[in-house]
Amino acid sequence: MTVALPSDLSPQPLQPQGWLRYLSFSLDHKVIGLQYLITGFLFYFIGGALAGVIRTELASPISDFVSRDTYNQVLTLHGTVMIFLWIVPVVNGAFGNYLIPFYVGARDMAFPRLNAVAFWLIPPAGILLISSYFITGAAQSGWTAYPPLSLTTPAAGQVIWILSVLLLGGSSIFGGINFIATILKLRRPGLKMMQLPMYCWAMLGTSILVVLSTPVLAGTLVMLSFDIIAHTGFFNPALGGNVVVYQHLFWFYSHPAVYIMVLPAFGLVSEILPIHARKPLFGYTTMVYSILAIVVLGLIVWAHHMFTSGTPPWMRLFFTIATSFIAVPTGIKFFNWLATLWGGKIALNSAMLFASAFIVNFVFGGITGVALAQVPFDIHVHDTYFVVGHFHYIVYGGTVFVIFSSVYHWFPKFSGRMLNEPLGRLHFLLTFIGFNLCFAPQHWLGLNGMPRRVAEYDPQFTLWNQVSSVGALLMAVSALPFLVNVVVSLWRGAPAGDNPWNALTPEWLTSSPPPVENWLGEAPLVKEPYGYGIDPARLRVDSTSGLDVWLGGNR
Amino acid sequence: MTSLAPGQELQPGPNIDHSADVDVHGGHPDFRMFGLATFLVADAMTFAGFFAAYLTFKAVNPLPPGSTFELELLLPSINTAVLIISSFTFHRAGRLLREGNGPGCRLWLMITAGLGVAFLAGQMVEYFHLPFGLTDNLFASTFYAITGFHGLHVTLGVICILIVWLQARSGGRITPSDHFGFEAAELYWHFVDGIWVVLYGILYLL
Numbered sequence: 001m002t003v004a005l006p007s008d009l010s011p012q013p014l015q016p017q018g019w020l021r022y023l024s025f026s027l028d029h030k031v032i033g034l035q036y037l038i039t040g041f042l043f044y045f046i047g048g049a050l051a052g053v054i055r056t057e058l059a060s061p062i063s064d065f066v067s068r069d070t071y072n073q074v075l076t077l078h079g080t081v082m083i084f085l086w087i088v089p090v091v092n093g094a095f096g097n098y099l100i101p102f103y104v105g106a107r108d109m110a111f112p113r114l115n116a117v118a119f120w121l122i123p124p125a126g127i128l129l130i131s132s133y134f135i136t137g138a139a140q141s142g143w144t145a146y147p148p149l150s151l152t153t154p155a156a157g158q159v160i161w162i163l164s165v166l167l168l169g170g171s172s173i174f175g176g177i178n179f180i181a182t183i184l185k186l187r188r189p190g191l192k193m194m195q196l197p198m199y200c201w202a203m204l205g206t207s208i209l210v211v212l213s214t215p216v217l218a219g220t221l222v223m224l225s226f227d228i229i230a231h232t233g234f235f236n237p238a239l240g241g242n243v244v245v246y247q248h249l250f251w252f253y254s255h256p257a258v259y260i261m262v263l264p265a266f267g268l269v270s271e272i273l274p275i276h277a278r279k280p281l282f283g284y285t286t287m288v289y290s291i292l293a294i295v296v297l298g299l300i301v302w303a304h305h306m307f308t309s310g311t312p313p314w315m316r317l318f319f320t321i322a323t324s325f326i327a328v329p330t331g332i333k334f335f336n337w338l339a340t341l342w343g344g345k346i347a348l349n350s351a352m353l354f355a356s357a358f359i360v361n362f363v364f365g366g367i368t369g370v371a372l373a374q375v376p377f378d379i380h381v382h383d384t385y386f387v388v389g390h391f392h393y394i395v396y397g398g399t400v401f402v403i404f405s406s407v408y409h410w411f412p413k414f415s416g417r418m419l420n421e422p423l424g425r426l427h428f429l430l431t432f433i434g435f436n437l438c439f440a441p442q443h444w445l446g447l448n449g450m451p452r453r454v455a456e457y458d459p460q461f462t463l464w465n466q467v468s469s470v471g472a473l474l475m476a477v478s479a480l481p482f483l484v485n486v487v488v489s490l491w492r493g494a495p496a497g498d499n500p501w502n503a504l505t506p507e508w509l510t511s512s513p514p515p516v517e518n519w520l521g522e523a524p525l526v527k528e529p530y531g532y533g534i535d536p537a538r539l540r541v542d543s544t545s546g547l548d549v550w551l552g553g554n555r
Numbered sequence: 556m557t558s559l560a561p562g563q564e565l566q567p568g569p570n571i572d573h574s575a576d577v578d579v580h581g582g583h584p585d586f587r588m589f590g591l592a593t594f595l596v597a598d599a600m601t602f603a604g605f606f607a608a609y610l611t612f613k614a615v616n617p618l619p620p621g622s623t624f625e626l627e628l629l630l631p632s633i634n635t636a637v638l639i640i641s642s643f644t645f646h647r648a649g650r651l652l653r654e655g656n657g658p659g660c661r662l663w664l665m666i667t668a669g670l671g672v673a674f675l676a677g678q679m680v681e682y683f684h685l686p687f688g689l690t691d692n693l694f695a696s697t698f699y700a701i702t703g704f705h706g707l708h709v710t711l712g713v714i715c716i717l718i719v720w721l722q723a724r725s726g727g728r729i730t731p732s733d734h735f736g737f738e739a740a741e742l743y744w745h746f747v748d749g750i751w752v753v754l755y756g757i758l759y760l761l
Contacts, residue, residue, distance in 0.1 A: 110586045110590065111586070111587075111590055114590070173594070173597050176593075176597075177590050177593045177594055177597070178590075180593055181586045181589055181590050181593065184589075185584070185586045185589055186586070211593060211596055211597045211600075212596070212597070212600055213600070214597070215597045215598065215600040215601040215604065216600055216601065216603070216604035218601060219601040219602075219604040219605055219704075220604060220608075222700075222704075223605075223608070223700060226696070226700065230689060230690065231690050232689060232690050232696035232700075233690070233692070233693050233696060234608070234693065234696055234697065234700075239690075239692075239693070240616060240619050240692060240693045241616070241693055242611065242612060242615060242616050242693075245608050245611050245612065245615075248607075248611070249604055249607070249608060252604070
């Protein structure tokens with residue numbers, strides 16, 4: 001199928017065209033999606049450089065690379081940048097904005113202007129955060145900003161950190177409102193909720209979590225800034241305040257935030273696996289209900305981060321049980337992915353490699369997660385490198401692997417050109433080995449008592465820290481083939497055509513890159529986005545959309 | 556999978572439903588009220604966080620010896636009544652607008668804004684007469700944070716009402732048939748009103 005680029009669509013008069021539109025206040029959801037993606041990758045490399053500083057410092061037991069204060073600033077910035085400026089904006093904002101309007105059969109998001117505002121809050125917030133390092137010294141209390149630590153470390157950096165996170169939270173809330181309205185209200189007539197691609201459900205669940213939990217973090221950070229600036233005593237024990245209340249409020253956001261980072265990844269991987277395995281997504285209905293279950297459970301498990309905070313026994317019991325329950329819907333999704341792959345005609349390309357590595361990494365991170373939910377074990381490894389290892393298996397091995405998989409999968413749609421496969425596989429190999437080398441030893445280190453967030457450690461931990469640092473170096477090197485691949489492919493990659501993967505989801509049923517309003521004619525009505533391997537005569541696809549894909553040599 | 560012979564036409568089967576095909580190129584229904592409602596849910600969660608913090612402080616942290624935290628009831632109760640009445644006056648303005656009575660609508664909008672300002676004035680009087688300051692103790696800080704945050708909402712609401720009042724003049728943006736701004740301001744005002752009732756219950760009565 002070939003769809004000509006729209007010559008009759010008049011360009012929007014006030015919007016710049018060409019590459020300049022990526023620097024403009026564009027209202028096109030595809031431009032905004034790519035703005036999120038590129039900005040996110042810039043911050044990923046900044047956050048990665050900060051991780052490099054951390055791993056270099058930890059290559060030797062003594063503090064010899066940077067000063068201890070700088071180390072604290074670096075680890076705070078690393079966590080904040082990676083969570084709030086890389087994973088959340090990319091996995092929600094970038095792919096959500098690019099794909100959701102296609103998936104619901106719309107020409108843009110429900111609120112395009114709000115969408116652009118949400119994006120343009122991110123660069124100032126990021127610049128603010130990074131600049132604090134050069135102006136006054138960045139915050140030193142970690143991405144959690146626990147008081148009383150955040151009240152006793154230098155105030156200016158902490159206040160700038162709060163401002164930056166408030167801006168990013170606002171951006172996140174605006175995005176969430178937009179996704180909810182788009183998915184619930186902007187669906188093409190005739191398209192039912194249970195016919196939507198899985199990423200829509202994942203983004204609906206994520207956006208509900210964003211709207212319900214992010215405002216609580218905002219309120220909490222405002223109270224924290226009062227403590228710092230106005231010397232109130234909300235969280236200051238010296239003034240009669242209560243630090244545990246901060247922890248409750250913080251984790252009421254920050255536990256759901258883990259799902260805000262990983263649910264969209266679940267959705268993306270559910271789009272990628274069926275296409276490259278040529279099989280329908282296994283268990284669509286159970287996938288939907290497990291996402292909804294994760295949303296509900298995700299809101300009532302936050303205190304499992306606080307088992308060592310003097311939490312009363314009944315609370316420990318409740319949060320252990322609730323947390324363990326999350327393994328059920330997550331396990332359902334895991335086995336559904338396996339069943340999707342089972343017996344499929346799997347193409348082991350870069351997208352598939354990253355997606356299947358996600359399954360492996362994520363189940364490992366999930367198992368350590370279930371272990372951490374158990375109070376006796378959690379008390380033993382709390383605030384050790386075991387937690388660091390677990391967390392990175394979820395957010396790096398889980399989400400970041402899916403982001404790379406998605407870039408390999410959707411790059412042809414973004415640019416109209418294919419990425420180079422050998423370079424992609426090299427990137428995968430380096431990332432996969434580097435990642436496991438970096439984070440697997442940290443479980444052992446944590447079990448043996450190495451605390452997190454400290455620049456120095458007992459010399460008995462040297463060997464595995466050095467292994468971990470070598471892994472980090474490999475991960476840094478892995479960025480090179482990726483960057484070369486993207487830059488060269490943009491310039492002279494093989495033309496991709498409209499639908500290089502013979503996919504059925506609606507974004508592939510238009511030209512690459514798509515025209516300004518997504519389709520020249522009517523939006524396609526795809527009732528079976530995963531109908532691979534189904535007799536085309538029985539396939540429920542609108543004849544204006546994907547049917548020619550099927551008749552023209554679909555495999 | 557059965558393949559079709561080259562050139563063979565595929566007939567639309569019973570599963571291909573064309574009844575719902577409509578041109579979606581033109582505009583779409585207005586979702587702005589839905590978006591605002593979603594935002595207000597988020598806003599309500601901010602207050603929920605504040606209330607949860609206050610209630611936990613109250614349950615766990617005893618008032619330090621020698622510190623005072625006593626609230627008068629008369630003025631806040633009058634303020635509550637003022638805010639509830641303002642919801643009704645706003646509603647009346649909306650009914651007049653839809654009936655095409657522009658001047659009547661603007662009069663009742665102005666009355667609503669006046670009640671909002673009266674509420675804020677009452678709040679100020681209360682602040683100046685309270686025997687404790689922002690940093691005196693935990694409860695004082697929480698009290699000022701919550702009521703102050705709500706006061707910000709009221710201030711924003713009054714500004715919105717004044718903007719709507721300007722736009723509702725004859726020839727303005729707001730007409731009896733097209734008045735999203737008006738409805739948005741009204742929903743927001745009812746929300747701020749509702750939050751105050753909860754706040755009054757938790758801070759003053761509990």
